[in-house]
Amino acid sequence: MVHGYKGVTFQNWAKTYGCCPEMYYQPTSVEEIREVLALARQQNKRVKVVGGGHSPSDIACTDGFMIHMGKMNRVLQVDTEKKQVTVEAGILLADLNPQLDKHGLALSNLGAVSDVTAAGVIGSGTHNTGLKHGILSTQVLDNLDSHLKKSEYFRFLWFPHSENVSVIYQDHTNKPPSSSANWFWDYAVGFYLLEFLLWISTFLPGLVGWINCFFFWLLFARKKESSNLSYKIFTYECRFKQHVQDWAIPRHMDTGVPVCSPTEMPAPGNEACCIWLLPQAHNCTRKDFEKMYPAFPKFCAIREKLDPTGMFLNAYLEKVFY
Ligand SMILES: Cc1cc2nc3c(=O)[nH]c(=O)nc-3n(C[C@H](O)[C@H](O)[C@H](O)COP(=O)(O)OP(=O)(O)OC[C@H]3O[C@@H](n4cnc5c(N)ncnc54)[C@H](O)[C@@H]3O)c2cc1C
Structure with a gap:
């Protein structure tokens, strides 16, 4: 038992x-x-x-x-x-x-x-990281289409309240693994100092733009190259505890979204872009999903058939399905 x-x-x-x-x-x-x-x-x-x-x-x-x-x-x-x-x-x-x-x-x-x-x-x-491999991406960056075609996998980080974008091209290679990892820059500066300054900005929100520009200049402005196994390149150590939200918006739309921390834009696609933000989880209801996904009622009907007593529901799913 x-x-x-x-x-x-x-x-x-x-x-x-x-x-x-x-x-x-x-x-x-x-x-x-x-x-x-x-x-x-x-x-x-x-x-x-x-x-x-x-x-x-x-x-x-x-x-x-x-x-x-x-x-x-x-x-x-x-x-x-x-x-x-x-x-x-x-x-x-x-x-x-x-x-x-x-x-x-x-x-x-x-x-x-x-x-x-x-x-x-x-x-x-x-979702993943490229035009050929699934999902969708964005505007905010000029000439997105040409960036998309430059490499098999693609993502970029936008530093809100600034014009700064860090662009990441990824391709297959036979080069031996190489890395530019450095404890001082990656942890002392890129994590502890940044987290401390972001904490201060919760009292002085006007500092956010300055912090983003400073950190872009310090850590992301220079060209870097590294090679490694795919799972060591695509995944990274996520040091900040954070609220996360994924958004998909039409690719050619100006977002005008008020966000403060570096915002990941993974997985470019054909019609939409995906923005990975750091605020709250969603509060969409069944009605919202029905507007976004015409086949949603069909999906709900299948779910109800497979789980007629609602044994696999929780508060989150009740909000989504009822
Ligand atoms: C720092 C961070 C970075 C992230 N980066 C990305 C990213 O780049 N791209 C992206 O798409 N997502 C990303 N995510 C989101 C993450 O990939 C998804 O939330 C994923 O579901 C997490 O997998 P998990 O095993 O932790 O699932 P859980 O959070 O444990 O569960 C997710 C759902 O799957 C169900 N589930 C889990 N196991 C089973 C099972 N065996 N049988 C049936 N149902 C099951 C759970 O009930 C729940 O509904 C990120 C999340 C964090 C915190």
């Missing part, structure tokens, strides 16, 4: 949302998951699965049963010919990436962090 824990507190990575599930389970097999679900059904409890807990909203929160997938983290099968890998849902990309590399494989979609699970990134549609 799978053992459950009481009194566990869950917080997402940014510590912006949390919950106290009634019971917390860490199953090690499909059979154990079945046991937890049977118990939940019997006791009329709701169930939420959590992976790396990196979602910047309360999407993974519940006051019912929480299933943490950390112990189901094996690679089950690798087919190098088909470039197909079967894994357990709870494997962290940080563990999967090196294992894929041993077989000469890599994920073509990589977000910025790797302490996230296979099921988490599939479930939340994690």
Whole structure:
């Protein structure tokens, strides 16, 4: 019988949302998951699965049963010919990436962090970094189209309240790994000093533009080149706890969005751009989603058919689906 824990507190990575599930389970097999679900059904409890807990909203929160997938983290099968890998849902990309590399494989979609699970990134549609590889990007930068064509993967960081943009081109290479990492610039200046100045700017908001320009000049103004394995290039150590929000806006639209910290624009696409901002999680309701996605009612109908008693709902999902 799978053992459950009481009194566990869950917080997402940014510590912006949390919950106290009634019971917390860490199953090690499909059979154990079945046991937890049977118990939940019997006791009329709701169930939420959590992976790396990196979602910047309360999407993974519940006051019912929480299933943490950390112990189901094996690679089950690798087919190098088909470039197909079967894994357990709870494997962290940080563990999967090196294992894929041993077989000469890599994920073509990589977000910025790797302490996230296979099921988490599939479930939340994690986006990537290029025209050929999926999602969408932006304006703010002149001649976006020509930038997009210059490399296979592309992203840029805009420093709000300034004209400064740091452009990142990424391509396949046979060059040996090289890195320009430096503790003083990356941590002492790029993290501790920047975080301190941003903290001061919460009292003196007028400083934000100055801080952004200063840090752009200090850390991003010069051309740098590095090469490494794809998962070491696309993902990076995200040092700042932050509120995160993704926006997709038409590519040729001027945003006029009031933001203060460097804003990542990953994954250029055809019609829209994606802006990764640092404010609150969304507060869209079913009505808003129906306007944005014409097939949303169909999706809701399928969801209701698969979960007729609402066992897999939580407060976040109720807001989205009802
Ligand atoms: C610093 C930072 C950087 C990020 N960068 C990017 C980026 O570049 N691109 C991008 O697209 N996203 C990015 N994200 C968002 C992140 O990739 C997604 O939120 C992703 O879902 C996190 O995966 P996770 O394993 O932590 O999922 P969780 O947050 O644990 O869960 C996400 C959802 O998946 C469900 N879920 C998890 N495991 C399972 C399972 N086994 N079965 C069923 N449902 C499951 C959960 O119930 C929840 O609804 C970033 C987040 C942070 C904090």
